[in-house]
Amino acid sequence: MKGFLIDLDGTLYRGHEPIPHAAAFIHWLKQQQLPYLLVTNNSSRTPEQVAEHLQELGIEVPAAAVYTSSQAAAQYLTEQRGGNRVHMVGEAGLRIALEATGFALGAETTPNYVVQGIDRSFSYEKLTEAVRHLKHGATYVLTNPDRMLPSDGGLMPGAGSLAASITAASGVEPVVIGKPSPIIMAYAIERLGLPAADVWVIGDNVHTDIRGGRLAGCRTALVLTGVAMADNVQEQLASAGLTPDLICDDLQHFIEQFNGIDSL
Structure with missing residues:
Protein backbone atom coordinates (compact mmCIF):
# COMPACT_ATOMS: atom_id res chain seq x y z
CA MET A 1 0.00 0.00 0.00
CA LYS A 2 1.25 3.45 -0.93
CA GLY A 3 -0.05 6.71 0.47
CA PHE A 4 0.07 10.26 -0.83
CA LEU A 5 0.62 13.68 0.72
CA ILE A 6 -0.48 16.15 -1.94
CA ASP A 7 0.03 19.88 -2.12
CA LEU A 8 -2.82 22.22 -3.13
CA ASP A 9 -1.72 25.63 -4.44
CA GLY A 10 0.10 25.07 -7.71
CA THR A 11 -0.60 21.33 -7.70
CA LEU A 12 -4.40 20.91 -7.78
CA TYR A 13 -5.35 24.51 -8.51
CA ARG A 14 -3.93 27.92 -9.22
CA GLY A 15 -6.05 30.54 -7.48
CA HIS A 16 -9.57 30.05 -8.82
CA GLU A 17 -8.55 27.85 -11.72
CA PRO A 18 -8.21 24.05 -11.51
CA ILE A 19 -4.99 22.64 -12.89
CA PRO A 20 -5.59 20.17 -15.74
CA HIS A 21 -5.99 16.52 -14.62
CA ALA A 22 -6.42 17.44 -10.92
CA ALA A 23 -9.96 16.07 -10.65
CA ALA A 24 -9.02 12.94 -12.59
CA PHE A 25 -6.05 12.39 -10.29
CA ILE A 26 -8.21 12.48 -7.14
CA HIS A 27 -10.68 10.13 -8.86
CA TRP A 28 -7.80 7.77 -9.67
CA LEU A 29 -6.69 7.72 -6.02
CA LYS A 30 -10.21 6.84 -4.90
CA GLN A 31 -10.63 4.22 -7.63
CA GLN A 32 -7.34 2.57 -6.64
CA GLN A 33 -8.27 2.86 -2.94
CA LEU A 34 -5.01 4.66 -2.22
CA PRO A 35 -4.97 6.71 1.01
CA TYR A 36 -4.20 10.39 0.63
CA LEU A 37 -4.12 13.66 2.52
CA LEU A 38 -4.05 17.13 1.00
CA VAL A 39 -1.35 18.99 2.93
CA THR A 40 -1.21 22.72 2.39
CA ASN A 41 1.03 25.44 3.75
CA ASN A 42 -1.77 27.93 3.11
CA SER A 43 -3.07 29.02 6.51
CA SER A 44 -5.91 31.26 5.34
CA ARG A 45 -8.70 28.68 4.98
CA THR A 46 -10.28 26.00 7.14
CA PRO A 47 -10.41 22.40 5.82
CA GLU A 48 -14.13 22.90 5.16
CA GLN A 49 -13.42 26.03 3.10
CA VAL A 50 -10.69 24.21 1.18
CA ALA A 51 -13.05 21.31 0.41
CA GLU A 52 -15.73 23.77 -0.72
CA HIS A 53 -13.27 25.59 -2.94
CA LEU A 54 -12.16 22.31 -4.49
CA GLN A 55 -15.76 21.27 -5.09
CA GLU A 56 -16.38 24.55 -6.94
CA LEU A 57 -13.48 23.58 -9.19
CA GLY A 58 -14.93 20.12 -9.83
CA ILE A 59 -12.59 18.31 -7.43
CA GLU A 60 -14.47 16.18 -4.90
CA VAL A 61 -12.57 15.91 -1.62
CA PRO A 62 -13.94 15.65 1.95
CA ALA A 63 -12.80 18.18 4.54
CA ALA A 64 -11.32 15.32 6.59
CA ALA A 65 -8.79 14.75 3.79
CA VAL A 66 -7.39 18.29 4.16
CA TYR A 67 -4.63 19.19 6.62
CA THR A 68 -3.50 22.82 6.83
CA SER A 69 -0.51 24.54 8.36
CA THR A 101 -8.01 24.04 20.28
CA GLY A 102 -8.64 26.40 23.19
CA PHE A 103 -6.23 29.28 22.61
CA ALA A 104 -7.20 32.80 23.69
CA LEU A 105 -6.66 35.42 21.00
CA GLY A 106 -6.32 39.14 21.54
CA ALA A 107 -5.75 38.93 25.29
CA GLU A 108 -4.76 42.23 26.87
CA THR A 109 -1.85 40.67 28.76
CA THR A 110 1.43 39.76 27.06
CA PRO A 111 0.86 36.69 24.85
CA ASN A 112 2.77 33.46 25.22
CA TYR A 113 3.01 33.13 21.44
CA VAL A 114 3.00 35.24 18.31
CA VAL A 115 1.55 32.97 15.61
CA GLN A 116 1.83 34.27 12.07
CA GLY A 117 0.53 33.06 8.75
CA ILE A 118 -0.50 34.69 5.50
CA ASP A 119 -2.21 38.02 6.16
CA ARG A 120 -3.31 39.98 3.12
CA SER A 121 -4.11 42.99 5.31
CA PHE A 122 -0.61 43.05 6.84
CA SER A 123 0.43 46.58 7.80
CA TYR A 124 3.11 48.57 9.57
CA GLU A 125 0.90 48.61 12.67
CA LYS A 126 0.65 44.80 12.67
CA LEU A 127 4.39 44.54 12.20
CA THR A 128 5.00 46.87 15.14
CA GLU A 129 2.63 45.02 17.46
CA ALA A 130 4.08 41.59 16.65
CA VAL A 131 7.65 42.83 17.14
CA ARG A 132 6.80 44.38 20.52
CA HIS A 133 5.33 41.10 21.79
CA LEU A 134 8.40 39.19 20.63
CA LYS A 135 10.69 41.70 22.34
CA HIS A 136 8.75 41.02 25.53
CA GLY A 137 9.46 37.30 25.35
CA ALA A 138 6.66 35.74 23.29
CA THR A 139 7.60 32.66 21.26
CA TYR A 140 7.39 33.21 17.51
CA VAL A 141 5.59 30.47 15.52
CA LEU A 142 5.28 30.68 11.73
CA THR A 143 2.67 28.59 9.94
CA ASN A 144 4.74 28.29 6.78
CA PRO A 145 7.87 29.73 5.17
CA ASP A 146 6.58 30.21 1.59
CA ARG A 147 7.89 33.52 0.29
CA MET A 148 5.83 33.34 -2.90
CA LEU A 149 2.48 31.75 -3.75
CA PRO A 150 0.91 30.90 -7.14
CA SER A 151 -2.34 32.79 -7.84
CA ASP A 152 -4.65 33.72 -10.71
CA GLY A 153 -2.46 36.64 -11.76
CA GLY A 154 0.91 35.01 -11.14
CA LEU A 155 3.07 34.72 -8.04
CA MET A 156 2.25 36.78 -4.93
CA PRO A 157 4.09 37.25 -1.59
CA GLY A 158 3.44 34.54 0.99
CA ALA A 159 3.69 34.18 4.76
CA GLY A 160 7.47 33.81 4.58
CA SER A 161 7.81 37.29 3.07
CA LEU A 162 5.90 38.78 6.01
CA ALA A 163 7.98 36.71 8.42
CA ALA A 164 11.16 38.13 6.92
CA SER A 165 10.15 41.63 8.01
CA ILE A 166 9.12 40.49 11.51
CA THR A 167 12.38 38.59 11.98
CA ALA A 168 14.46 41.49 10.67
CA ALA A 169 12.79 43.93 13.08
CA SER A 170 12.66 41.68 16.15
CA GLY A 171 15.80 39.60 15.75
CA VAL A 172 13.69 36.53 16.64
CA GLU A 173 13.69 33.47 14.39
CA PRO A 174 10.36 31.61 14.27
CA VAL A 175 9.56 27.98 14.88
CA VAL A 176 8.46 26.96 11.37
CA ILE A 177 5.50 24.59 11.20
CA GLY A 178 4.72 24.14 7.49
CA LYS A 179 6.64 22.36 4.75
CA PRO A 180 9.56 21.67 4.63
CA SER A 181 9.47 21.55 8.44
CA PRO A 182 9.48 18.04 9.93
CA ILE A 183 6.71 19.23 12.27
CA ILE A 184 3.87 19.25 9.73
CA MET A 185 5.33 16.30 7.85
CA ALA A 186 5.37 14.11 10.97
CA TYR A 187 1.79 15.07 11.81
CA ALA A 188 0.60 14.38 8.25
CA ILE A 189 2.36 11.01 7.99
CA GLU A 190 0.87 10.02 11.35
CA ARG A 191 -2.61 10.91 10.08
CA LEU A 192 -2.04 8.88 6.94
CA GLY A 193 -1.14 5.87 9.07
CA LEU A 194 1.67 4.53 6.88
CA PRO A 195 5.47 4.33 7.24
CA ALA A 196 7.20 7.33 5.66
CA ALA A 197 8.94 5.04 3.14
CA ASP A 198 5.53 4.09 1.74
CA VAL A 199 4.42 7.69 1.25
CA TRP A 200 4.75 9.86 -1.86
CA VAL A 201 4.88 13.64 -1.44
CA ILE A 202 3.61 15.45 -4.55
CA GLY A 203 3.96 19.20 -5.04
CA ASP A 204 5.10 22.06 -7.23
CA ASN A 205 7.66 23.64 -4.89
CA VAL A 206 11.14 22.16 -4.59
CA HIS A 207 12.02 24.17 -1.49
CA THR A 208 8.91 23.21 0.52
CA ASP A 209 7.15 20.12 -0.87
CA ILE A 210 10.15 18.21 -2.15
CA ARG A 211 12.53 19.17 0.64
CA GLY A 212 9.87 18.37 3.23
CA GLY A 213 9.24 14.97 1.70
CA ARG A 214 12.92 14.19 1.46
CA LEU A 215 13.61 15.18 5.08
CA ALA A 216 10.69 13.03 6.23
CA GLY A 217 12.00 9.97 4.40
CA CYS A 218 9.23 9.92 1.77
CA ARG A 219 9.45 9.54 -1.98
CA THR A 220 8.88 12.77 -3.90
CA ALA A 221 7.35 13.91 -7.17
CA LEU A 222 7.65 17.44 -8.53
CA VAL A 223 4.87 18.63 -10.85
CA LEU A 224 5.64 21.54 -13.19
CA THR A 225 2.35 23.36 -12.69
CA GLY A 226 3.05 26.02 -10.05
CA VAL A 227 6.21 27.52 -8.57
CA ALA A 228 8.25 25.03 -10.61
CA MET A 229 7.52 25.08 -14.33
CA ALA A 230 9.22 23.76 -17.44
CA ASP A 231 11.11 27.01 -18.04
CA ASN A 232 12.53 27.34 -14.52
CA VAL A 233 12.74 23.81 -13.11
CA GLN A 234 16.49 23.41 -13.58
CA GLU A 235 17.11 26.71 -11.80
CA GLN A 236 14.77 25.64 -8.99
CA LEU A 237 16.51 22.28 -8.57
CA ALA A 238 19.95 23.89 -8.58
CA SER A 239 18.99 26.49 -5.98
CA ALA A 240 17.50 23.82 -3.69
CA GLY A 241 20.26 21.29 -4.27
CA LEU A 242 17.66 18.54 -4.53
CA THR A 243 16.49 16.03 -7.10
CA PRO A 244 13.01 14.53 -6.65
CA ASP A 245 12.32 10.89 -7.44
CA LEU A 246 10.05 11.97 -10.30
CA ILE A 247 9.63 15.16 -12.31
CA CYS A 248 6.21 15.30 -13.98
CA ASP A 249 4.61 17.71 -16.42
CA ASP A 250 1.35 17.34 -14.48
CA LEU A 251 -0.61 14.85 -12.36
CA GLN A 252 -1.59 12.69 -15.33
CA HIS A 253 2.09 12.35 -16.16
CA PHE A 254 2.67 11.30 -12.54
CA ILE A 255 0.09 8.50 -12.85
CA GLU A 256 1.80 7.25 -16.00
CA GLN A 257 5.23 7.25 -14.37
CA PHE A 258 3.91 5.79 -11.10
CA ASN A 259 2.27 2.90 -12.93
CA GLY A 260 5.51 2.25 -14.78
CA ILE A 261 7.70 1.86 -11.71
CA ASP A 262 8.05 -1.90 -11.25
CA SER A 263 9.31 -1.62 -7.68
CA LEU A 264 5.94 -0.24 -6.61
Whole structure:
Protein backbone atom coordinates (compact mmCIF):
# COMPACT_ATOMS: atom_id res chain seq x y z
CA MET A 1 0.00 0.00 0.00
CA LYS A 2 1.25 3.45 -0.93
CA GLY A 3 -0.05 6.71 0.47
CA PHE A 4 0.07 10.26 -0.83
CA LEU A 5 0.62 13.68 0.72
CA ILE A 6 -0.48 16.15 -1.94
CA ASP A 7 0.03 19.88 -2.12
CA LEU A 8 -2.82 22.22 -3.13
CA ASP A 9 -1.72 25.63 -4.44
CA GLY A 10 0.10 25.07 -7.71
CA THR A 11 -0.60 21.33 -7.70
CA LEU A 12 -4.40 20.91 -7.78
CA TYR A 13 -5.35 24.51 -8.51
CA ARG A 14 -3.93 27.92 -9.22
CA GLY A 15 -6.05 30.54 -7.48
CA HIS A 16 -9.57 30.05 -8.82
CA GLU A 17 -8.55 27.85 -11.72
CA PRO A 18 -8.21 24.05 -11.51
CA ILE A 19 -4.99 22.64 -12.89
CA PRO A 20 -5.59 20.17 -15.74
CA HIS A 21 -5.99 16.52 -14.62
CA ALA A 22 -6.42 17.44 -10.92
CA ALA A 23 -9.96 16.07 -10.65
CA ALA A 24 -9.02 12.94 -12.59
CA PHE A 25 -6.05 12.39 -10.29
CA ILE A 26 -8.21 12.48 -7.14
CA HIS A 27 -10.68 10.13 -8.86
CA TRP A 28 -7.80 7.77 -9.67
CA LEU A 29 -6.69 7.72 -6.02
CA LYS A 30 -10.21 6.84 -4.90
CA GLN A 31 -10.63 4.22 -7.63
CA GLN A 32 -7.34 2.57 -6.64
CA GLN A 33 -8.27 2.86 -2.94
CA LEU A 34 -5.01 4.66 -2.22
CA PRO A 35 -4.97 6.71 1.01
CA TYR A 36 -4.20 10.39 0.63
CA LEU A 37 -4.12 13.66 2.52
CA LEU A 38 -4.05 17.13 1.00
CA VAL A 39 -1.35 18.99 2.93
CA THR A 40 -1.21 22.72 2.39
CA ASN A 41 1.03 25.44 3.75
CA ASN A 42 -1.77 27.93 3.11
CA SER A 43 -3.07 29.02 6.51
CA SER A 44 -5.91 31.26 5.34
CA ARG A 45 -8.70 28.68 4.98
CA THR A 46 -10.28 26.00 7.14
CA PRO A 47 -10.41 22.40 5.82
CA GLU A 48 -14.13 22.90 5.16
CA GLN A 49 -13.42 26.03 3.10
CA VAL A 50 -10.69 24.21 1.18
CA ALA A 51 -13.05 21.31 0.41
CA GLU A 52 -15.73 23.77 -0.72
CA HIS A 53 -13.27 25.59 -2.94
CA LEU A 54 -12.16 22.31 -4.49
CA GLN A 55 -15.76 21.27 -5.09
CA GLU A 56 -16.38 24.55 -6.94
CA LEU A 57 -13.48 23.58 -9.19
CA GLY A 58 -14.93 20.12 -9.83
CA ILE A 59 -12.59 18.31 -7.43
CA GLU A 60 -14.47 16.18 -4.90
CA VAL A 61 -12.57 15.91 -1.62
CA PRO A 62 -13.94 15.65 1.95
CA ALA A 63 -12.80 18.18 4.54
CA ALA A 64 -11.32 15.32 6.59
CA ALA A 65 -8.79 14.75 3.79
CA VAL A 66 -7.39 18.29 4.16
CA TYR A 67 -4.63 19.19 6.62
CA THR A 68 -3.50 22.82 6.83
CA SER A 69 -0.51 24.54 8.36
CA SER A 70 -2.97 26.28 10.71
CA GLN A 71 -4.14 22.93 12.07
CA ALA A 72 -0.53 21.82 12.45
CA ALA A 73 0.39 25.06 14.25
CA ALA A 74 -2.49 24.59 16.69
CA GLN A 75 -1.48 20.97 17.27
CA TYR A 76 2.11 22.03 17.90
CA LEU A 77 1.11 24.71 20.42
CA THR A 78 -1.13 22.25 22.26
CA GLU A 79 1.81 19.90 22.67
CA GLN A 80 4.10 22.67 23.98
CA ARG A 81 1.93 23.49 27.01
CA GLY A 82 3.50 26.95 27.14
CA GLY A 83 0.35 28.92 27.87
CA ASN A 84 -2.82 29.66 25.93
CA ARG A 85 -2.49 33.37 25.09
CA VAL A 86 -1.82 33.97 21.41
CA HIS A 87 -1.27 37.12 19.38
CA MET A 88 -2.23 36.17 15.84
CA VAL A 89 -1.15 37.69 12.55
CA GLY A 90 -3.23 35.86 9.98
CA GLU A 91 -6.64 35.14 8.53
CA ALA A 92 -9.76 33.10 9.30
CA GLY A 93 -8.24 29.64 8.84
CA LEU A 94 -5.60 30.30 11.47
CA ARG A 95 -8.00 32.00 13.89
CA ILE A 96 -10.52 29.15 13.74
CA ALA A 97 -7.84 26.46 14.18
CA LEU A 98 -6.40 28.22 17.24
CA GLU A 99 -9.77 28.91 18.84
CA ALA A 100 -10.93 25.33 18.22
CA THR A 101 -8.01 24.04 20.28
CA GLY A 102 -8.64 26.40 23.19
CA PHE A 103 -6.23 29.28 22.61
CA ALA A 104 -7.20 32.80 23.69
CA LEU A 105 -6.66 35.42 21.00
CA GLY A 106 -6.32 39.14 21.54
CA ALA A 107 -5.75 38.93 25.29
CA GLU A 108 -4.76 42.23 26.87
CA THR A 109 -1.85 40.67 28.76
CA THR A 110 1.43 39.76 27.06
CA PRO A 111 0.86 36.69 24.85
CA ASN A 112 2.77 33.46 25.22
CA TYR A 113 3.01 33.13 21.44
CA VAL A 114 3.00 35.24 18.31
CA VAL A 115 1.55 32.97 15.61
CA GLN A 116 1.83 34.27 12.07
CA GLY A 117 0.53 33.06 8.75
CA ILE A 118 -0.50 34.69 5.50
CA ASP A 119 -2.21 38.02 6.16
CA ARG A 120 -3.31 39.98 3.12
CA SER A 121 -4.11 42.99 5.31
CA PHE A 122 -0.61 43.05 6.84
CA SER A 123 0.43 46.58 7.80
CA TYR A 124 3.11 48.57 9.57
CA GLU A 125 0.90 48.61 12.67
CA LYS A 126 0.65 44.80 12.67
CA LEU A 127 4.39 44.54 12.20
CA THR A 128 5.00 46.87 15.14
CA GLU A 129 2.63 45.02 17.46
CA ALA A 130 4.08 41.59 16.65
CA VAL A 131 7.65 42.83 17.14
CA ARG A 132 6.80 44.38 20.52
CA HIS A 133 5.33 41.10 21.79
CA LEU A 134 8.40 39.19 20.63
CA LYS A 135 10.69 41.70 22.34
CA HIS A 136 8.75 41.02 25.53
CA GLY A 137 9.46 37.30 25.35
CA ALA A 138 6.66 35.74 23.29
CA THR A 139 7.60 32.66 21.26
CA TYR A 140 7.39 33.21 17.51
CA VAL A 141 5.59 30.47 15.52
CA LEU A 142 5.28 30.68 11.73
CA THR A 143 2.67 28.59 9.94
CA ASN A 144 4.74 28.29 6.78
CA PRO A 145 7.87 29.73 5.17
CA ASP A 146 6.58 30.21 1.59
CA ARG A 147 7.89 33.52 0.29
CA MET A 148 5.83 33.34 -2.90
CA LEU A 149 2.48 31.75 -3.75
CA PRO A 150 0.91 30.90 -7.14
CA SER A 151 -2.34 32.79 -7.84
CA ASP A 152 -4.65 33.72 -10.71
CA GLY A 153 -2.46 36.64 -11.76
CA GLY A 154 0.91 35.01 -11.14
CA LEU A 155 3.07 34.72 -8.04
CA MET A 156 2.25 36.78 -4.93
CA PRO A 157 4.09 37.25 -1.59
CA GLY A 158 3.44 34.54 0.99
CA ALA A 159 3.69 34.18 4.76
CA GLY A 160 7.47 33.81 4.58
CA SER A 161 7.81 37.29 3.07
CA LEU A 162 5.90 38.78 6.01
CA ALA A 163 7.98 36.71 8.42
CA ALA A 164 11.16 38.13 6.92
CA SER A 165 10.15 41.63 8.01
CA ILE A 166 9.12 40.49 11.51
CA THR A 167 12.38 38.59 11.98
CA ALA A 168 14.46 41.49 10.67
CA ALA A 169 12.79 43.93 13.08
CA SER A 170 12.66 41.68 16.15
CA GLY A 171 15.80 39.60 15.75
CA VAL A 172 13.69 36.53 16.64
CA GLU A 173 13.69 33.47 14.39
CA PRO A 174 10.36 31.61 14.27
CA VAL A 175 9.56 27.98 14.88
CA VAL A 176 8.46 26.96 11.37
CA ILE A 177 5.50 24.59 11.20
CA GLY A 178 4.72 24.14 7.49
CA LYS A 179 6.64 22.36 4.75
CA PRO A 180 9.56 21.67 4.63
CA SER A 181 9.47 21.55 8.44
CA PRO A 182 9.48 18.04 9.93
CA ILE A 183 6.71 19.23 12.27
CA ILE A 184 3.87 19.25 9.73
CA MET A 185 5.33 16.30 7.85
CA ALA A 186 5.37 14.11 10.97
CA TYR A 187 1.79 15.07 11.81
CA ALA A 188 0.60 14.38 8.25
CA ILE A 189 2.36 11.01 7.99
CA GLU A 190 0.87 10.02 11.35
CA ARG A 191 -2.61 10.91 10.08
CA LEU A 192 -2.04 8.88 6.94
CA GLY A 193 -1.14 5.87 9.07
CA LEU A 194 1.67 4.53 6.88
CA PRO A 195 5.47 4.33 7.24
CA ALA A 196 7.20 7.33 5.66
CA ALA A 197 8.94 5.04 3.14
CA ASP A 198 5.53 4.09 1.74
CA VAL A 199 4.42 7.69 1.25
CA TRP A 200 4.75 9.86 -1.86
CA VAL A 201 4.88 13.64 -1.44
CA ILE A 202 3.61 15.45 -4.55
CA GLY A 203 3.96 19.20 -5.04
CA ASP A 204 5.10 22.06 -7.23
CA ASN A 205 7.66 23.64 -4.89
CA VAL A 206 11.14 22.16 -4.59
CA HIS A 207 12.02 24.17 -1.49
CA THR A 208 8.91 23.21 0.52
CA ASP A 209 7.15 20.12 -0.87
CA ILE A 210 10.15 18.21 -2.15
CA ARG A 211 12.53 19.17 0.64
CA GLY A 212 9.87 18.37 3.23
CA GLY A 213 9.24 14.97 1.70
CA ARG A 214 12.92 14.19 1.46
CA LEU A 215 13.61 15.18 5.08
CA ALA A 216 10.69 13.03 6.23
CA GLY A 217 12.00 9.97 4.40
CA CYS A 218 9.23 9.92 1.77
CA ARG A 219 9.45 9.54 -1.98
CA THR A 220 8.88 12.77 -3.90
CA ALA A 221 7.35 13.91 -7.17
CA LEU A 222 7.65 17.44 -8.53
CA VAL A 223 4.87 18.63 -10.85
CA LEU A 224 5.64 21.54 -13.19
CA THR A 225 2.35 23.36 -12.69
CA GLY A 226 3.05 26.02 -10.05
CA VAL A 227 6.21 27.52 -8.57
CA ALA A 228 8.25 25.03 -10.61
CA MET A 229 7.52 25.08 -14.33
CA ALA A 230 9.22 23.76 -17.44
CA ASP A 231 11.11 27.01 -18.04
CA ASN A 232 12.53 27.34 -14.52
CA VAL A 233 12.74 23.81 -13.11
CA GLN A 234 16.49 23.41 -13.58
CA GLU A 235 17.11 26.71 -11.80
CA GLN A 236 14.77 25.64 -8.99
CA LEU A 237 16.51 22.28 -8.57
CA ALA A 238 19.95 23.89 -8.58
CA SER A 239 18.99 26.49 -5.98
CA ALA A 240 17.50 23.82 -3.69
CA GLY A 241 20.26 21.29 -4.27
CA LEU A 242 17.66 18.54 -4.53
CA THR A 243 16.49 16.03 -7.10
CA PRO A 244 13.01 14.53 -6.65
CA ASP A 245 12.32 10.89 -7.44
CA LEU A 246 10.05 11.97 -10.30
CA ILE A 247 9.63 15.16 -12.31
CA CYS A 248 6.21 15.30 -13.98
CA ASP A 249 4.61 17.71 -16.42
CA ASP A 250 1.35 17.34 -14.48
CA LEU A 251 -0.61 14.85 -12.36
CA GLN A 252 -1.59 12.69 -15.33
CA HIS A 253 2.09 12.35 -16.16
CA PHE A 254 2.67 11.30 -12.54
CA ILE A 255 0.09 8.50 -12.85
CA GLU A 256 1.80 7.25 -16.00
CA GLN A 257 5.23 7.25 -14.37
CA PHE A 258 3.91 5.79 -11.10
CA ASN A 259 2.27 2.90 -12.93
CA GLY A 260 5.51 2.25 -14.78
CA ILE A 261 7.70 1.86 -11.71
CA ASP A 262 8.05 -1.90 -11.25
CA SER A 263 9.31 -1.62 -7.68
CA LEU A 264 5.94 -0.24 -6.61
